[in-house]
Amino acid sequence: MRVADERLDAEWLRSWCGQADAALAKLMESFQARHGFEPGSNVVVHASTASHQATDALVELTPIPSDLTTMYWVIAEVSLPDVENGCFVHPASLVADHFREYGAVQIDGEEPALVFASDGGGHLFALAGSGRVWRSTTASWFDQFDLAAAGLQEFFERLSRQISGQL
Template sequence: MHGERLDAEWVRSRWKQADTALTKLMQSFLPTHGFPPGHNAVMLATHDSHQATGAFVDLTPIPSDLTTLYWVISEASLPDVDSGYFIHSPATAAEHFREYGLAPIKDESIALVFASDGGGHLIAIGDSGQVWKSATASWSDDFEVAASSMQEFLEQLGRRIANQL
């Protein structure tokens, strides 16, 4: 899907699928793992998160797919999916940008961290539309391509949820 823009309706549909899978995963988590799950949720965007997205856009140009994602989903906390995945709220992503700046990814003029995993690895989207993951838990380390697009990244995340059922 590289080169195609993320569609908000597709994101809404993917959210519904992920929400259904998360519900099943949380119901089976304790019997499967022997301990209760953490708080796993994908939160839909609100008026406040839309305002935060607008403020982020005013702060720096952001890739359109990230704007689309934030227009539908404000954030996600998935500590029990693999080693954990977290899509940061637009306010948190903007705060990180103010503190750390752009992710240092060669061949990307703009690369913004919008997520992380449970190991502290950072996940960024570049102006090319590619999604990158840091090699270590560092803002200054190398980043490697994790997905060719935001859509592919979200599909991978959905498969990770489904594979744990």
């Protein structure tokens, strides 16, 4: 269980990236044989100078949870269309565009949360200032959000289990 002041560790996330890259490579090798069609582009895009600039612009636009800043310092985006029903961690530039258009997500008992990801069904994932990750119950910015993970580390651990579950 997450302790309130426990924050996402950049080194842990870098290690996760290496493990996810290896597991995705293995998954893509056997994907077509297992499923009968070519996979999409399933990638973890590592942060770059351009993504760091986009993260800085997002930080200037709105106060964002520190774990999200840490994540974007390591990962630019994640695109997993072929892992379960899909998971997409949006690049910081898209998060900024969505914030300008829709604002923060209001969740009872939480500071406003910032949408940073979605799944293949259009459900949104938002990170609150508490560090908790919330998932929309519908494909909407304005409906209810339910607790999805105690923090980003748990969110990424679940992604790893989803990738491994398809091997």
